Amino acid sequence: MSIDTDTARKVAKLARIRVEEAALPELARELSGILTFMEQLNEVDVTGIEPMVSVTPMRLRRRADVVTDGGIQAEVLKNAPLAREGFFAVPKVVE
Amino acid sequence: MSAGSANTWTIEKARDALRKGEISAVDLTMACLTAMDAGAPLGAFVHKTPEIALDQARAADQRLKAGDAPSLCGIPLGIKDLFCTKGVNSQAASGILNGFKPEYESTVTTKLFADGAVMLGKLNMDEFAMGSSNETSVYGPAVNPWKVDERKLTPGGSSGGSAAAVAGDLCLAATGTDTGGSIRQPAAFTGIVGIKPTYGRVSRWGIIAFASSLDQAGPMTKSVRDAAIFLQSMAGHDPKDSTSAEIAVPDFEAALTGDIRGKVIGIPKEYRLDGIPAEIDALWQQGIDMLKDAGAEVREISLPHTKYALPAYYVIAPAEASSNLARYDGVRYGHRAKLAQGDGITEMYEKTRAEGFGKEVQRRIMIGTYVLSAGFYDAYYNRARRVRALIKRDFETVFAEGVDAILTPATPSAAFGLGEMASADPVEMYLNDVFTVTVNLAGLPGVSVPVGLDAKGLPLGLQLIGRPWDEGGLLNHAYVLERAAGFVARPQKWW
Numbered sequence: 246m247s248i249d250t251d252t253a254r255k256v257a258k259l260a261r262i263r264v265e266e267a268a269l270p271e272l273a274r275e276l277s278g279i280l281t282f283m284e285q286l287n288e289v290d291v292t293g294i295e296p297m298v299s300v301t302p303m304r305l306r307r308r309a310d311v312v313t314d315g316g317i318q319a320e321v322l323k324n325a326p327l328a329r330e331g332f333f334a335v336p337k338v339v340e
Numbered sequence: 341m342s343a344g345s346a347n348t349w350t351i352e353k354a355r356d357a358l359r360k361g362e363i364s365a366v367d368l369t370m371a372c373l374t375a376m377d378a379g380a381p382l383g384a385f386v387h388k389t390p391e392i393a394l395d396q397a398r399a400a401d402q403r404l405k406a407g408d409a410p411s412l413c414g415i416p417l418g419i420k421d422l423f424c425t426k427g428v429n430s431q432a433a434s435g436i437l438n439g440f441k442p443e444y445e446s447t448v449t450t451k452l453f454a455d456g457a458v459m460l461g462k463l464n465m466d467e468f469a470m471g472s473s474n475e476t477s478v479y480g481p482a483v484n485p486w487k488v489d490e491r492k493l494t495p496g497g498s499s500g501g502s503a504a505a506v507a508g509d510l511c512l513a514a515t516g517t518d519t520g521g522s523i524r525q526p527a528a529f530t531g532i533v534g535i536k537p538t539y540g541r542v543s544r545w546g547i548i549a550f551a552s553s554l555d556q557a558g559p560m561t562k563s564v565r566d567a568a569i570f571l572q573s574m575a576g577h578d579p580k581d582s583t584s585a586e587i588a589v590p591d592f593e594a595a596l597t598g599d600i601r602g603k604v605i606g607i608p609k610e611y612r613l614d615g616i617p618a619e620i621d622a623l624w625q626q627g628i629d630m631l632k633d634a635g636a637e638v639r640e641i642s643l644p645h646t647k648y649a650l651p652a653y654y655v656i657a658p659a660e661a662s663s664n665l666a667r668y669d670g671v672r673y674g675h676r677a678k679l680a681q682g683d684g685i686t687e688m689y690e691k692t693r694a695e696g697f698g699k700e701v702q703r704r705i706m707i708g709t710y711v712l713s714a715g716f717y718d719a720y721y722n723r724a725r726r727v728r729a730l731i732k733r734d735f736e737t738v739f740a741e742g743v744d745a746i747l748t749p750a751t752p753s754a755a756f757g758l759g760e761m762a763s764a765d766p767v768e769m770y771l772n773d774v775f776t777v778t779v780n781l782a783g784l785p786g787v788s789v790p791v792g793l794d795a796k797g798l799p800l801g802l803q804l805i806g807r808p809w810d811e812g813g814l815l816n817h818a819y820v821l822e823r824a825a826g827f828v829a830r831p832q833k834w835w
Contacts, residue, residue, distance in 0.1 A: 248710070260662065260709040261669075262702050263690035272706070275766060279707055282767045283651045283720060289727050296725035297732065299553065300539045300783025301808070305582040320443040324673035333671050336685050 248276045343367040347375040348509045351415050351566040358404055358414045365400035365414030369393050369458050372416040376460055376510045381835040383482040384495075384505040386421060387429040388461035396458040403456055411569045411593075413456030418463045418505040418514035423449050423557075424546040425462065432548040433477040434467045436696025437674040446546025447578045448515060448557055455573045460511050464501025467698045468665065469522055469550045472772035473761060474500025476700045484530055484755050485831035488796045491757040496526030496772075502560045503530040507831060513561040513570050517547060519554045520653055521776025524788035527560055528750035528801030531790040531829065533567050533822070534560045535815065538808050539783035540585035542571075543578030551660035552583075554653075554780040564789065564819045568592035571811060587809055595812030596819045601635030603817070606743040610646035611775060613752065619794045620749045627747055627791055627802045630824035631817070641743060643734040648727050649778040654770055655711050655724035656781075661701075662708025668696060703766060732782040739807050745817045748775050750788040750801035775803060785811045787818045791825040799829065 248256070253273035257264040264272055299305075318331055327334040346354065346368045357363045373390050393416065400414035424430045424442035431437035449459070464482040466474055473494040474482045482500040484493040485508035495504040499516035503526035506514050516523040518536035527534030535558045542557045549555060559570035572592050578584040607628060612621070632638050670676035670692030677691035697705065711720035738746070752774055761769050779786035785808070788801040802821065806814030 252710075253706075256706045256710050256713070259713060260702075260705050261666075261686070261689040261693055262697065262705065263687075263694035272703075275703060276707060276710065278765055278767060279654065279703075280710075282770075283655055283711075283724075285651045286648055286655070286720075286723050286727055289645065289648055289723075289730065291723060291726035291730070294726040294729050296722045297729040298725075299583065300732070301583075301585060303540075303585070306579070306586075307582075308579060317443075323443060324440055326670060326674070326676035335671055336679060336683060336688055338685050 248273045248280065343371050346371040347511070349512060350562045351412070351512050351569050352563065354415055354512055355411050355569070359409060365397040365404065365458065366394065368414060369397035369416050372460055372511050379505070379508050379510040379835060381483065382485060382504045382508050382510070383480055384464055384501040384508065384510055385418065385461040386433070386464045386479045386501065389428055389459055392428070393458050393460050396453065400456045400458060410455040410573070412452060412573050414458060415513070416458040416460050416511050417452065418461060418502060418511040419449060419459055420499055420502050420515050420517060421462045421465050422469055422517050422548045423515060424548065425449055425459065429462060430548070431478070432468045433465045433479055434696065434701065435478045435675055435698070436668045436693070440673050444546060447543035447580060448547065448574050451576070452573055457573070463505055463514055466498035466500065467701050468548070468661070469498035469517055469519055470661070470700050470704055471497040472521070472525060472769055473497045473758070475758060476698050478698065481758050483758065485835070486530060486755060486798055487831065487834050488798060493755040494529065494758050496529035496755065498522040499526045499560060503527060503532060506530070506532050506560050506562060508835070513559055513566055515557060516560045517555060517557045518780065519550050519657060520780050521773040523558050523560060524776045524786055524803055525751050525772055527788040528790070528799070529755040531799030531827065531831070532560055532562055533564050533787065533789055533818070534558065535567050535571060535787040535811065536779065536785060537571060537575065537811055538785045540583055541785070541809070541811065542574045543581040543584045545578055545580040549664040551657040552664060553660060554657060564815055564822045565593060565596060567787070568596060568815050590812050592812050592815055595816050597816060598820055598823065600631065600817055600820050603636045603744040604742050605631050605636045605638045606641035606738050606746040607638060608641050608643045608646065608746060608748060610643050611748045613774070616749070616752055620752065620800065623792050623800050623802065624747070624749050627821060630821055631747065634820045634824065639743065641738045641746070643738065643778070645727065645730045645734050646778060649731055649781055650770060650774060652724040652727040652731065653773070653777045653781060654707070655720050656728060658704040658708035659712050659721050660708070662705045662712060665701070665705055668693065700766070728781050731778055735782045735784060744807070745814060746805040748803045748805065750775060750803040754794045754796070754798035754800055779805055784808055785814050787814055789818045789821050789825070790827040791821065792827065793829055
């Protein structure tokens, strides 16, 4: 599978990473190289093999459904690039 | 005992000297702080915390005086930048976490501090632990203390700062993390010991995530005994990490009996790769002979899916990374791009992530996005997870046949020069992980032990792979190898 410039543009969009138009051909070439490397996996017979989920056959533990934390608004907002009136602030989302 | 060179000590030696009152934790810490400042050319420490260190050292001296001193009490450590440390920059060596100071402490550092350990500062690494040379760091590369000509060499990656700091005697030991070889490869490149525990042995809570099903933290130390002492403090169940195992932690140091008579060592034939330097092959043979001389039975084994480990890893790790790194959006922490007139929230995300992430991280996020996208999920991601199941089964089969540990080379070469791989294909850099990545995919413990020097005088390591949860037995094998190899070479100080 080879990735063309249009696919590279689409992947960058899905990943929410801005890539300049001029950089797309190089990106497509790099991604294609990596995918070609992965194509080796097609040589393996995986008939009847379940996709592995976790390395130890254990159920994820669930804790009791109770509030364990909270009331720390100042700490939560402390690292925000922009916070106003107790909220994270972002550019306008709805017109 | 002179405090002046105490930064060169092992944990074992410092522990004993502290308990006997031959040195104070403050003096030991001062020796390390001096070495840390003088070690600036190594680029290992990226955020220094001398005030925290001295506070912790004073508290450790109180505990030592009171006779309440766990093994790590008063021991000065470096902490990889991937660990969240309260109030101290924790950036995963990424521009996107510029200025991030967590309001909480990772479980690992919490446990270390509860045992009285001293934090000297945060250590350099590849950005988000993605790299094998420490060259993807936003801080610039860490430099290997080992030097044989005018070139500056990589300490390996991603735990390159940890490796450089320990090998350069800037601290007694350091934390590392290992997703595909990030503890074991830098340990091998710098002549130190590094162990990646069984997946689930050490809590991942508060460690900035790369690939959650593969990430595991472990110690990087000057000796196998130090690794046992250090791991003891890091390990254990943590309710805050749902993949952390509720399995009792044995006494790792007590497991170092030096007796491996009758143990079965597997030598996987698939690890004999074409194009591997003859020196690595010779070192491997020496390791085999050492374990044989110690009374172990050496057996050739087959791990037939080894060849597919790297491609499977480079599907699974980027897939998990693309999901884990979606949280860096410029809203809650870290960097936010300056926006132009009329830019909306999508432009904010796209510009922030383009500015904040380095090239290799962007590449892996995009590969991960692609293999998880509609139409390719089955062909790439699910296929890779099926191959992963087969790789794990290969190991289960040989362990069921009575193999106690597996001996392999740690890396396909000695340390290379910084910048030498700059024009290489990304895939070429990925080949550094060829011997280590299988262990992460199978969730097994693996340790890198320095065994010899190459013709130029650079350290080379061997890797031992153990049964799940048998870090004790694994470390005992490593201890035997360490003693037989008698590796005592140290880098010549040039910095």
